[in-house]
Amino acid sequence: MNDPAVSVDGLVKTYGNAVAVNGISFDIAPGETFALLGPNGAGKTSTIEMLEGYRKRTAGNIDVLGFDPGRNRREFRERIGLVLQSTALEPELTVQETITAFSEFYPKPARIDGLLTSVGLADQRTKRIKALSGGQQRRLEIALGLVGDPDVLFLDEPTTGLDPDARNGIWRMIQQLSGRGKTVILTSHNMAEVEALADRLAIMVSGEICAIGTVPEVVGLYGGNPRITFWWPHEAPPGDLPPSLAGAHDTGDNWYVCEVAEPALALSELTGWAGLHGVDLNHLTITKPSLESIYLSIVDRFHQAGGGSQ
Amino acid sequence: MILFRQVRYQLMLFFRRPAAMFFVIIMPVVLLALLTQILGNEAIPGEWVSTAQFYTPALAVFGVVSACYIYLAVSTATSRDQGVLKRIRGTPLSPTVYMTARIISVSIIAFISAIIVIAAGVYFLDVEMLWEKFAAGCVILFVGGLTFAALGLAVAAMCRSSETVQAVVNATLLPLAFLSEIFIRPGRELPDWMVRTADFFPLKHFGVAFGNAFRPSLDGHGFTFGGDDTVFTIVPELTVMAIWGIAATLVAVRFFKWDYKL
Structure with missing residues (x-):
């Protein structure tokens, strides 16, 4: 260099x-x-x-x-x-x-x-x-x-x-x-x-x-994992979600959000599971964390840790 | 040459600022016209030949001070407020060259202003040019211009914002101009404190020295030491102005900042 x-x-x-x-x-x-x-x-x-x-x-x-x-x-x-x-x-x-x-x-x-x-x-x-x-x-x-x-x-x-x-x-x-x-x-x-x-x-x-x-x-390093979001049309939360999506939680109105470490594996499990249950997943999104949200969380974390206090 | 080009840009800026042009170049002529109309321009008993013979050099000095003191201080402080000075400081241009260009440009403006007032006096109001005193008069204008430029930069150095600079230069110049035989030709003895105040500051010395270059009753070319009241000498006034100029230069160099946030 x-x-x-x-x-x-x-x-x-x-x-x-x-x-x-x-x-x-x-x-x-x-x-x-x-x-x-x-x-x-x-x-x-x-x-x-x-x-x-x-x-x-x-x-x-x-x-x-x-x-x-x-x-x-x-x-x-x-x-x-x-x-x-x-x-x-x-x-x-x-x-x-x-x-x-x-x-x-x-x-x-x-x-x-x-x-x-x-x-x-x-x-x-x-x-x-x-x-x-x-x-x-x-x-x-x-x-x-x-x-x-x-x-x-x-x-x-x-x-x-x-x-x-x-x-x-x-x-x-x-x-x-x-x-x-x-x-x-x-x-x-x-x-x-x-x-x-x-x-x-x-x-x-x-x-x-x-x-x-x-x-x-x-x-x-700081942003955590990509995020999968999908819409589950039924009242009850899906009890039998695949293991990589076990952490999914309802954000209201039947929208489910889950952070996944291995998006490829999670997606294949999710689509397999959806096929099995006849869910069409037509609201499925996968997003990377935005720089903005990471920036805000880093600044916030640093302030809370009292870093750089004078 | 970079200094010459910088002077040119500064002159362009001045001539594109109508308010500045009016106060520095037009105002002295307007005042000359008004004062000679109000007071009459006939020959007055005593040593002065006419009202215009007194007011022409006095208002030439006022124009020089407007350019070198007021305009230089206010325009420099405004450029600083706008961040122009900081930006210039970040280029390879030498700060000395930049400030020298500003000083040279206001000196040129001052000379233009003085020439216009004097020409108006000579052509319209029968002011008599005393050519044997002309060289001394030029020296006075030059030293006076530099002294007031130094004072202007000292004020800009001591004040943070251009609004403050504007207030300070006007508040210092206008009352002094009344005490210093620039606006008012005293018809009677002034109170002692007024005389002493005016004697302390450089404006009266500038006005009196340049006015003497237009006094037919004085003898000589001005470049002499001593002599009695009938001899034209610029040495005492130049000395006072030079002391003020040097002191102001020291203050300006010591305290001037190119950006008040730095």
């Missing part, structure tokens, strides 16, 4: 007596899209801002592309791209002027025409920023994050507050980036976004990472 693009080791950030980041460690490989999740106040933004070079760390080590972001070197800034949480543009400049101004900061800027086309703003180039919609402003900010042709791109809640159409456009752009070998660090509160974009994710609660891995890994 190559050297990681980003390496964080024992990172700590305190504000006075409050511990915002409590000794976290992770690596991000080049070309990977890495999502950092967590409730508000979990320390995500502090972590991202230390990686971006905006904040000084209290302890630990950070390596981004071989640079220590805390030293805030120009060479470091030339190789990262930023999309901050809130819009930060001069409202009176046009799209073209804004992106041209930013391109002048970088030694090898991307071609502006191609960039504006790829974010769908080629027809808006003479419009002033204040005349753009929220989605257009956000897409321009992503273009500004990319104008220096960075190796690492930070995206802090890139689609918060956007309509689904604008959000999909931004997702497509981010997916293209990782195809071009860019490392992307993403924060989001939208689990669908994380599932669509992230190769790996870390969930932060109270300054600590409490789950990390690929989406299937996190789902597999």
